[in-house]
Amino acid sequence: MSAPAAATLTLHWSPRSPFVRKVMIGAHELGIADRLTQARNVVALHRPNDVVMAFNPLSKLPTLVVDEADGGREVFYDSHVICTYLDAHFGPGRLLPERLEDRLTALRQEALGDGVMELLLLRLFEGLRPEEARSADLLSSLHRKLRRSLEVMEQDLPSLTARPFDLGHLTIGVALSYLDFRFATEKWQDAHPRLKRWHDDFSGRPSVQATIPFDDA
Numbered sequence: 001m002s003a004p005a006a007a008t009l010t011l012h013w014s015p016r017s018p019f020v021r022k023v024m025i026g027a028h029e030l031g032i033a034d035r036l037t038q039a040r041n042v043v044a045l046h047r048p049n050d051v052v053m054a055f056n057p058l059s060k061l062p063t064l065v066v067d068e069a070d071g072g073r074e075v076f077y078d079s080h081v082i083c084t085y086l087d088a089h090f091g092p093g094r095l096l097p098e099r100l101e102d103r104l105t106a107l108r109q110e111a112l113g114d115g116v117m118e119l120l121l122l123r124l125f126e127g128l129r130p131e132e133a134r135s136a137d138l139l140s141s142l143h144r145k146l147r148r149s150l151e152v153m154e155q156d157l158p159s160l161t162a163r164p165f166d167l168g169h170l171t172i173g174v175a176l177s178y179l180d181f182r183f184a185t186e187k188w189q190d191a192h193p194r195l196k197r198w199h200d201d202f203s204g205r206p207s208v209q210a211t212i213p214f215d216d217a
């Protein structure tokens with residue numbers, strides 16, 4: 001395991017990736033965002049990126065490369081593993097609660113947020129296909145899963161408000177922000193006013209304000 005104080009941390013990064021945003025919000029929350037050198041890479045499901053693949057065979061963002069002062073190198077992916085690495089070195093316990101019950105809840109909420117981001121990415125890709133090639137079954141399935149996920153997020157509000165901010169809050173917040181970023185017409189807020197209020201508070205955090213997504217290519 002590297003000694004981060006002397007290491008160079010390079011995050012293969014995109015300003016529009018919700019999974020990268022998870023890591024960046026985590027880094028801001030830990031006060032170490034300026035330790036991460038951001039390397040812009042464009043990745044796409046249908047076009048593997050050779051630079052990213054040199055470190056991550058799946059060609060996915062985020063990927064963290066840790067270069068140690070002694071010449072050693074370690075690579076970490078995916079967003080969960082990178083957040084775990086950052087928390088262990090710079091937290092510890094601030095992103096991943098130490099108490100088992102809280103940690104399991106945070107991890108389940110992270111899985112829910114990750115799943116929503118994955119289904120939104122699928123919906124985005126499907127929407128880019130010619131209309132006649134789109135799968136109505138897939139789009140309808142994704143829609144049902146999104147609706148149900150929003151209901152469960154709303155049911156999770158008591159546990160979200162009871163715990164200090166952790167990876168569970170972070171990931172659910174990023175997923176809702178990504179929904180707004182890519183599908184602003186979804187109007188989920190009308191059906192979930194309490195979740196909207198929670199998301200408004202989340203959106204006001206300095207770490208979230210510092211990582212607003214944008215399309216640059």
Ligand SMILES: N[C@@H](CCC(=O)N[C@@H](CS)C(=O)NCC(=O)O)C(=O)O
Pocket residue numbers: 016017018019020043044045046058059060061062078079080114
């Ligand atoms: N489970 C991964 C998902 C990462 C992911 O899907 N990232 C997208 C960008 S938002 C990507 O790299 N897509 C390129 C590809 O799937 O080839 C994580 O948590 O980091």
